[in-house]
Amino acid sequence: MTADTQLSRMLEWLSSSPSLENVARAIAxxxxxxxxxxxxxxxxxxxxxxxxxxxxxxxxxxYVDHVYSAREWRALEPVGHLALMATQENVTTWSEDKSFAVINLYAQNILIGFLTLRFAESILHPESMHPVAQDCSRALSIYLALRFHHLLENEQLLDSFNGSEDQILTIRQLEVLKLMAQEKTNYQISKLLGYSVSTIRHETMRIYSALGVSDRAEAAIVGRKRNFI
Structure with missing residues (x-):
């Protein structure tokens, strides 16, 4: 079965509005x-x-229906760590032993969720799963975006939060901050995350303002102190 056929089959089935429980079961x-x-x-x-x-x-x-705060889910191992490592170009990240994978779900460049998978044994050639992982990501992203369409009302998600420690940065800004701490340039970050350089520049300024810093080095220090990185 070709990748296009597989994706079409998934989308056709999802169009029948199966329960999310059945979606998770069918994927496995x-x-x-x-x-x-x-x-x-x-x-x-x-x-x-x-x-x-x-x-x-x-x-x-x-874990169903349990709500994790931003800090809590980022601390979940290996979910949070792996989820923030994935990009739109490479939506899947793997645990070190290749027995656990996180597939990021995007809509209009916004991270809207994850599909997490644990395998009975380590996957010897995880790259072989890349095409079907991409299909799962695309199909599930469309399904969730339609089901939770309010996520797309504002492409920037929330430009500002209420100032609590858990909500000081948006998910996009957390992604940018992590790469900034790795000394990536705005151009490199834009390529890795799939946003324009202008968007990365604006997000950088918002990060500086939210953290009360004036440069990347200070942002990395504060970000680590607050467990954002």
Whole structure:
């Protein structure tokens, strides 16, 4: 089955509005069955930076409907760490032993959620899963964007928050800050995250303002102190 056929099949099935529980099950037992996933979870990233598990297949403890604050889900291992590493060009990130994967879900350049997968055994050639992971990301992104269309009302998500420590930066700004701390240039960050250089420049200024700093070095120091990096 070609990648286009696989994607079309997924989109056709999702158009019938299956329950999210059935979506998670189908991903594990059908679309990714050849990789033997034993656990699949669909996460919804909300406008306030919090994250909720919408559906879960497999695993012991249930995470469904639990709301994690921005700080809590970023601290979840390996979910938070891997999710912030992925980009639109490479939507999937893997744990070190290649037994856990996070597939980021985007809509109009906005990170709107994740698909997390745990496998029975380490995947020897994770790159072989890249095409189907891309298909899952594209299909699920469309599905969630339609189901949670309010996420797309403002492409910038929230330009400012209420000042609490958990909500001082948007998800996009957290992504930019992490790459800034790695000494990436605005051009490099724009390529990695899929935004324009102008957008990265504006987000950098917002980051400086939110953190009360004047340059990248200070932003990295404050970001680490506040566990944003």
């Amino acid at each position: 037992l059908d679309y990714l069955a050849s990789y033997n996933p034993v656990h699949a979870m669909i996460w919804h990233l909300k406008r306030d930076g919090s994250c909720t598990c919408l559906a879960q297949y497999g695993g012991g403890e249930s």
